[in-house]
Every structure is written in structure tokens, then in C-alpha cells.
Amino acid sequence: MIGLIVARSKNNVIGKNGMIPWRIKGEQKQFKELTTGNAVIMGRKSYEEIGHPLPDRKNIIVSRTKNFTGENLITVSSLKEALEAAGETDVYVSGGYGLFKEAMPLVDKMYITEVDTVVEDGDVFFPEFNKDEFDFEIGETGGEDIKFTRTTYTRKCHE
Ligand SMILES: NC(=O)c1ccc[n+]([C@@H]2O[C@H](COP(=O)([O-])OP(=O)(O)OC[C@H]3O[C@@H](n4cnc5c(N)ncnc54)[C@H](OP(=O)(O)O)[C@@H]3O)[C@@H](O)[C@H]2O)c1
Helix, strand or coil: CEEEEEEEECCCEEEECCECCCCCCCCCHHHHHHHCCCEEEEEHHHHHHHCCCCCCCEEEEECCCCCCCECCEEEECCHHHHHHHHCCCCEEECCCHHHHHHHHHHCCEEEEEEECCCCCCCCEECCCCCHHHEEEEEEEEECCCCCEEEEEEEECCCC
16 A cells, blocks of 8 residues: 655645644644554655654655665665565655655555645645545544644545
């Protein structure tokens, strides 16, 4: 299963100044639940923002300039190689923009957390996609000052 997991603002922002532009208690819980025991694919900048491999899952970093290695940590130079490295494990593409865009035609499911805020001056956005290709389900809501809603998009059929 190839999944994609993201949190985006109402105006489609996912990043600002190299960071995720909100901190909401509980917002990242789903990320941990889905990816633990599986594999995550992320771009070099997203990985550097986190600064360490995420525990108890395979961390596959895509970069052409750096080579991160360690326990449960490998670096590859393309999305294709990243998917191959995941093997049979469920894998979650976790950003940023370029990997989301490239993976979009391949994903079986997208877990999109809709964050109820508008981010001014965002500099990384979630790519546009064709909603008609997916079934859509609304899930849990959460957050205090800033609310969020989980949504899941499941691809209707594969070509
Ligand atoms: N809201 C969310 O859910 C979420 C999720 C993830 C990230 N973010 C935010 O998004 C921002 C980072 O995203 P970003 O799009 O700027 O950067 P990114 O995708 O994390 O990293 C970009 C780098 O990854 C490597 N890369 C990406 N695609 C590649 C490919 N197809 N082949 C080879 N290398 C590839 C390249 O590294 P080299 O330059 O080393 O070759 C590229 O410069 C941050 O602000 C982060 O906080 C938000």
C-alpha cells in the first residue's frame, strides 16, 4: 500500500520558513499511528527539519546531495528507488511538495489533515489533485485553539 500523509491549511499551505507553520496538540498522532512499524519516505529538507530518524519505522530519505544512514535510515536518490526500498511494507510519502506531486498518481490512499487556519506567506503548498479519482471520507476532529479534521481519500480504481 502506498499512502500519502499530510496536514494542510485552508489555503493549502504545508510549510513556511522550513517548518510546519502550526503546533497543535494531537495533530501528529495519526502520523505516528499509521507509520510506526511501516516505512516513511521524505525529502531531504523535511528530514533535516525533524533532525533524526523517526523511531520504530523505516526512514527513507530522498536526496541527491546528502547521504543519511543508520539504523532504520537510508538515503536514495529518487522516489522510484524509495518505493523499491520499502519493499512489501506499507509506505507513507510524507513530503514535501515535490515528492507529494510525484507520488500523487501512485498513491492508494491519502490521509489529509485539514487544519482550520489560514497561513499568510506560506512557501510550500500541497499540490492540486483530481478529487474525482478518489472516494472521500471525513474522520475525527480535534484541536483546541486551532481545529483540524482528518480526511481520507481512497483511490477509486487503478489503471
Ligand atoms: N504539513 C505537512 O504535512 C508537511 C509535511 C512535510 C513537510 N512539510 C514542510 O514542507 C517543507 C519542506 O518541503 P520541501 O518541498 O521544501 O522540501 P522536501 O521535499 O522536504 O526536500 C526537498 C529535497 O528533497 C530531495 N528530493 C525531493 N524530491 C526528490 C526527487 N524526486 N529526487 C531526488 N531528490 C529529491 C532534494 O534534496 P537534495 O537537495 O539534497 O537533492 C530536495 O532538495 C518544510 O517547511 C516542512 O516543514 C510539511
